Amino acid sequence: MISQHFDKNNLHHAYLIESEHEEALGEVLKFLTSISVDISKNPDFYKIAVDTFKVDDARSFKALSSERGAGNNKKIFIISANSFLLEAQNTLLKIFEEPIADTHFFIIVPDIDTLLPTLVSRFYLIKNKNKTPDLDTAQKFIKMSLRERLDFAKELLTEEEEEDVISLNSTRTKALKFINSVEVALHGVAQNNLTNFTNPQGSFKQIFKVRQFLRQPGSSTKSLLESVCLTVPRL
Numbered sequence: 001m002i003s004q005h006f007d008k009n010n011l012h013h014a015y016l017i018e019s020e021h022e023e024a025l026g027e028v029l030k031f032l033t034s035i036s037v038d039i040s041k042n043p044d045f046y047k048i049a050v051d052t053f054k055v056d057d058a059r060s061f062k063a064l065s066s067e068r069g070a071g072n073n074k075k076i077f078i079i080s081a082n083s084f085l086l087e088a089q090n091t092l093l094k095i096f097e098e099p100i101a102d103t104h105f106f107i108i109v110p111d112i113d114t115l116l117p118t119l120v121s122r123f124y125l126i127k128n129k130n131k132t133p134d135l136d137t138a139q140k141f142i143k144m145s146l147r148e149r150l151d152f153a154k155e156l157l158t159e160e161e162e163e164d165v166i167s168l169n170s171t172r173t174k175a176l177k178f179i180n181s182v183e184v185a186l187h188g189v190a191q192n193n194l195t196n197f198t199n200p201q202g203s204f205k206q207i208f209k210v211r212q213f214l215r216q217p218g219s220s221t222k223s224l225l226e227s228v229c230l231t232v233p234r235l
Contacts, residue, residue: 001027002017002019002023002024002027002028002126002128003027003028003030003031005124005126006031008031008034008035011035011074011104012104012124013099013100013103013104013105014096014099014104014105014107014122014123014124015104015105015106015107015123015124015126016107016109016112016115016120016123016124016125016126017106017107017108017109017126017128018109018110018111018112018125018126018127018128019108019110019126019127019128020110020128021049021080021108021110023128024080024108024128025049025078025080025108028078028106028108032045032076037073037074037076038073039076042073042076043069043070044069044070044073044074044075044076045075045076046064046075046076046077046078047078047080048061048077048078048079048080048081049080049081050080050081051081051082051083051170051172051173052081052082052083052084052085052170052172052173053079053081053083053084053085053088054085054087054088055085055087055088055091057088058087058088058089058091058092059091061077061079061092061095062091062092062094062095064077065077065095065100065103065105066100069102069103073102074102074103074104075100075102075103075104076103076104076106077103077104077105077106078105078106078107078108079105079106079107079108080107080108080109081108081109082109082110082170082173082176083109083114083172083173083176083214083215084109084114084115084119084215085215085216086116086215086216089115089116089119090116092119093116093118093119093122096119096122096123097122107123110173110177111176111177111180112125112127113180113211114176114211114215134177134178134181135181135184135185135188137178137181138178138181138182138184138185139185139188141178141182141185141232142182142185142186142189142232142233142234142235143234143235144234145234146229146230146234149229150226150229152229153222153225153226153228153229156171156174156175156178156225157171157174157175157221157222157225158171171221172214172221175214175221175224175225176211176214178225179207179210179211179214179225179228180211182207182228182232183204183207186200186203186204186207186232186235189235196233196235197233197235198233199233202231203231203232203233206227206228206231206232207228207232210224210225210227210228
């Protein structure tokens with residue numbers, strides 16, 4: 001359980017939680033309520049849920065965290081996002097360099113591999129063991145023909161999303177989650193020493209590059225996912 005990492009008598013200044021949004025948020029809110037934090041009408045309580053955390057979000061967050069609290073209570077910040085753009089992460093680095101008195105942060109992200117190691121090092125890290133990749137789909141993908149892969153990618157990226165709703169499952173995030181699953185599936189193949197998987201390191205390097213580019217603003221999710229379709233060997 002995530003909440004077992006929280007010590008009400010010695011609360012860390014910044015937690016990074018690798019988990020799905022709903023489960024982690026529920027446990028964090030339950031814990032905060034148990035230590036008498038008002039999560040409904042509290043000017044010192046902030047909760048942000050976005051699909052992609054951008055540099056403007058980071059700047060607003062920085063300004064809020066530096067303001068004096070409205071009362072004598074703790075200031076609490078919860079940020080839940082599927083991905084953090086690189087420029088936003090660099091802005092956050094400055095916030096977490098030194099703890100702010102009576103201010104505590106809870107960052108929820110589905111995959112810490114999408115974050116800079118220097119940023120991750122600033123946090124008390126919590127990994128939710130219930131997090132599992134969609135291996136079944138990934139294993140089917142690596143057996144598909146190129147045409148089947150491209151059709152799959154097109155379907156993945158054209159699913160309708162509700163308008164006027166903050167999405168925690170955008171096409172960019174779906175692509176990130178999917179290539180993470182493909183990477184896990186390929187590791188499984190490599191461990192089985194299949195003779196037709198002749199260049200595993202090349203495949204892993206390509207996935208690493210795609211994942212890096214997906215974090216950048218303006219990058220084409222469609223083109224990047226298609227590059228995975230083209231370069232991952234059929235096994």
